[in-house]
Each structure stands twice: as structure tokens, then as C-alpha cells.
Amino acid sequence: METLKIKVEQALENIRPYLNTDGGDVRLHAILEDGTVELELLGACESCSMSSMTMKAGIEEAIKRIAPEVSQVYAINLPH
Numbered sequence: 001m002e003t004l005k006i007k008v009e010q011a012l013e014n015i016r017p018y019l020n021t022d023g024g025d026v027r028l029h030a031i032l033e034d035g036t037v038e039l040e041l042l043g044a045c046e047s048c049s050m051s052s053m054t055m056k057a058g059i060e061e062a063i064k065r066i067a068p069e070v071s072q073v074y075a076i077n078l079p080h
Helices: 002-021 051-066
Strands: 024-031 036-043 072-075
Touching: 002 024, 002 036, 002 051, 036 051, 051 072
Parallel strands: 036 072
Antiparallel strands: 024 036
């Protein structure tokens, strides 16, 4: 599980500069036993109307590219 956490953190570091550009950020909340990654969107990402698209097309894709064993990714502070 520690290896998976490292991979997820690496993916987040890769995408973080793009989020920061718009005043947002993301934090790893938890990785569940079934491979689900829980994130928390921060700053502008928290209230942005495009957050759902950013999660699926940006953050989730970046994580799954580095860690294909991840089953799903969602933000704990967005409706899912």
C-alpha cells in the first residue's frame, strides 16, 4: 500500500502546478483497501464549477496513468 501511496503522490505532484495556476490544489485523503483513492480539493478547486471535469479528465487520468491498479478516484468534498 505504501508503494501505491508514493505513486499517487507522484501523480498529484505532476498535476499540482496546473491546479495552482488557477488558485487550486489537491490533497490525498486516503487510499482504501479496494484501490479507491479519496482526495480533497482545496482552494479554487473546491468551488469551481469545472471541478468534476477536472477530477475525471485531469486528476483521475494522471493517477491511473502512473498507478493503473487504482480502481477509482473521487473527491470527498464533491458530490459523487
